[in-house]
Amino acid sequence: MKNFVVLSYGRRNEYQRAVFAVLSFWAWYGGDKAEVQTIIYTDNPDYFRPYLAGLPVQYELLTPGRLTHMRGAAQYLHRVKAVILEHVFAVFPAHDVLYADTDTFFTTDPAGLLARLAPGTSFMHQPEYRLQDAVRVFAAFGQQQYPERFLELLESAVFEVAGQPARFYSRQVAWNSGVLALSHQQASLPPDIRQVMDTFFEHTAWFVSEQLAFSLVLQHQTQLLSARPVVCHYWGRRQKRLMDEQLSILLRENFTQSLLAERLQCVQHLTLQWQRQVEVDRLREGSLYAFANRQPRAGIKYALKSLFKAPFSRYFVRRLLAMGRRTFYKTA
Incomplete structure (x- = not known):
């Protein structure tokens, strides 16, 4: 057992x-x-x-x-x-x-x-x-x-x-x-x-x-x-916020009214979708952290890894450009 x-x-x-x-x-x-x-x-x-x-x-x-x-x-x-x-x-x-x-x-x-x-x-x-x-x-x-x-x-x-x-x-x-x-x-x-x-x-x-x-x-x-x-495992604060927002939408009262097989099928589909979202968010967070700590190579590496999983969002592009300019300005 x-x-x-x-x-x-x-x-x-x-x-x-x-x-x-x-x-x-x-x-x-x-x-x-x-x-x-x-x-x-x-x-x-x-x-x-x-x-x-x-x-x-x-x-x-x-x-x-x-x-x-x-x-x-x-x-x-x-x-x-x-x-x-x-x-x-x-x-x-x-x-x-x-x-x-x-x-x-x-x-x-x-x-x-x-x-x-x-x-x-x-x-x-x-x-x-x-x-x-x-x-x-x-x-x-x-x-x-x-x-x-x-x-x-x-x-x-x-x-x-x-x-x-x-x-x-x-x-x-x-x-x-x-x-x-x-x-x-x-x-x-x-x-x-x-x-x-x-x-x-x-x-x-x-x-x-x-x-x-x-x-x-x-x-x-x-x-x-x-x-x-x-x-x-989504232990980071940003990833927890991301998951909490999605779980609060999923786990509403109508979810409990579904048959068990329907609940499990829904969850199985979401695990793959949400895993990708968590991984993308973690890579983007790592990219911004690297730029903030004057590690542009690592920042670029994490940004490119995230791009292979999902297109850049406008918000991330703006943050990335701002961090990049600040980093290269300080190292110039």
Whole structure:
């Protein structure tokens, strides 16, 4: 059996993102549907029921007290994810787990990914950067103090993973944790991940402590593979605004009145269309950011990549020309 797990609480746009994530999974999933159930951890199960009617969904109620407990002594927001995975494996110890953040949706059949889960294999969304490069990466946002503390911690700290001492190193890679997939044979790892995460956050106060803990423990214990081929993850603020606008139009009352097959067909079509829009917007954002930081080659590269996916909009052309003139004027 497989559990597809989603965490969604607090705001209407979070609920809408979660609805689309769940529908996209079932719109594409081509495996044995009797072998999969969806579990939604939420403070508002009633919001989801009309949209997901007809699907095998179980709800876990998140009360304010339960959420406070899950965040731990430091009230670290992202700690909840590890605690949820612990709970899922405790309740369903023989079930594999696929977890997805609400700002994701599936763009092809995830059955192949689930079939590859094994004792020595796990999945996260995608690799992002080597830890030794983190100071440079986060210095661009004025946040270099966090990776500096983190790298200093790694130089001396010894952790416990699977009952054995474990060291982590700056040459290892930080992965994006928007998607996580673990086999039931790895059910003992989430408690270790939570403990590693608590140590990271206690010593660094770094908001990415959660994804670093998942990245390093899973790299230590398994072959870590990318789920990017099957999912679109729109974590950027601009991309979230884009998706929220479209979801608020899609998920109106008349949508819930459609048959399940019609809802899934509609969502499957939209996943490909919206994936392209998200990718184009991300490339355009990267182009403008590069020009703003006097990197014209990178700006041109991202602009051309976006052009291959969709024609330039008038707004983007105006912004691009303005940024380009400003960049070349400053470098002249």
